[in-house]
Amino acid sequence: MTENSISTFALAICMLPGILHSVEVAYPMMARLIVNYVLPFFEPGLPKARQQLTAQEQMGMLDAALSSVPEEKKTAAGDYVFLLLFEQRQNSLAFLSVMAGIIYGMQLPLEEREILHFLLMMMSALFMLVNANHAGISFLGKHPKVSLNGRNVGIAFTPIWLVGAVLNYMAFNAIAH
Secondary structure: OOHHHHHHHHHHHOOHHHHHHHHHHOOHHHHHHHHHHOHHHHOOOOOOHHHOOOHHHHHHHHHHHHHOOOHHHHHHHHHHHHHHHHHHHHHHHHHHHHHHHHHHHHOOOHHHOHHHHHHHHHHHHHHHHHHHHHHOOOOOOOOOOOOHHHHHHHHHHHHHHHHHHHHHHHHHHHHHO
């Protein structure tokens, strides 16, 4: 593999979250598309219509969360649900911003991609750690609601992000020296 092909592949891997989560910028509730059409492959299985969440059911889940708190905490509960969806949108925007930087970076000569590879090396390494945590390695905090498919995603994506981190390190190291 040439340094340029390592760089290009390293950059391409890091576009995956932007591609997968792009619609959530405008519609954070569309995360259910990932739940309905992506996560079933980690069972392993295929998406089944009878097991898919609808928009109405998804809204019902949020309404049930809001109605489960005492009256004096309704404002805080509403703010918490707002924050979850707000963060969903901001994460999607961050992924799209990374994707825009990658597309721009792919147009640059190899020697000008150094900072981009450093950033993506760090992102990939941190994504790898979070996925390893979801897979069951408990050294990086605690997610209190990891589902079976969430655990399987962690198992599947830990090595993908390891590859992303290593390739971005290789590209960074080749350019920096």
